Structures are given as C-alpha cells and as structure tokens.
Amino acid sequence: MSFIIHARYRTLAVMNSNYIQLSAVLDLMNQLDDDGKPVKFQVKFVTADRIRCTGGEIIEIQSGRKCVGNRNGKTVFDTRQKADESSSISRQPNHWANSTRNILLANGAIRKVHIRLIIEFNNQKVFF
Numbered sequence: 001m002s003f004i005i006h007a008r009y010r011t012l013a014v015m016n017s018n019y020i021q022l023s024a025v026l027d028l029m030n031q032l033d034d035d036g037k038p039v040k041f042q043v044k045f046v047t048a049d050r051i052r053c054t055g056g057e058i059i060e061i062q063s064g065r066k067c068v069g070n071r072n073g074k075t076v077f078d079t080r081q082k083a084d085e086s087s088s089i090s091r092q093p094n095h096w097a098n099s100t101r102n103i104l105l106a107n108g109a110i111r112k113v114h115i116r117l118i119i120e121f122n123n124q125k126v127f128f
Helices: 020-030
Strands: 003-007 012-016 018-019 041-049 055-067 069-070 074-076 099-102 110-114 117-121 125-127
Touching: 018 020, 020 117, 020 125, 041 110, 055 110
Parallel strands: 018 125
Antiparallel strands: 003 012, 041 055, 041 117, 055 099, 069 074, 099 110, 117 125
C-alpha cells in the first residue's frame, strides 16, 4: 500500500503503511479499555533538554499508559471526571500548552514525554 503525505512545504511518498500521524497517536493514547483505564501502548521517543543542553537519547517504553499523575500516593488516570478540590493536583502541568503527556510505566514510574519528539508508536513511525 502506498500513499502521499503532504507536510509543510513538501510532499513525501510513503511506500507502506508503517506510518501513523501524530494526531492519530494522541487519539489512541486517549482511548480507554473496558475497565475505564487508558489502553497500553508502545512508544519510542527522543530526549531533549534545552536548558541543560542534553538529550538525543532514544527511549523505548514497551507497555505504557497515559496518566495524569499522583494524588495522595495513588495513580490517577485521565477519565475526564470532575475531582473534588481536596484531592486536586496543586500545580497544573499544562500539558496542552507544553505539548507533553505523562506516561505510566509498567514498574509504576511516571515519565513525561514531549509529543513532538515521539518517533514511533505501536511499532509505526510517527509523522506530523
């Protein structure tokens, strides 16, 4: 299967369907399973830190889920439910403005990922 991608001032011809658009990646990240938790996915991204002038390392997460963070020591998933004010996060991460997402790893750790640095999602190369 082949198709043509029209991206900012250039056209790319793709010869197979091993590519996925960034907007589709974000839609897949937001999906919930039957239990109301975000679906598991594989993601590969590049690290970058402009302030410390570090990065360039490729990180792969085999079994991650999108999450919002921790409240009172409990992992909270983004289910779009209104939480009471006593359990709310003290500082809003502003993921939309910063183009970031928090990913819950299989070991329980949380990793922040900049969405524009994602290079692979569910074994498909990402373009935008």
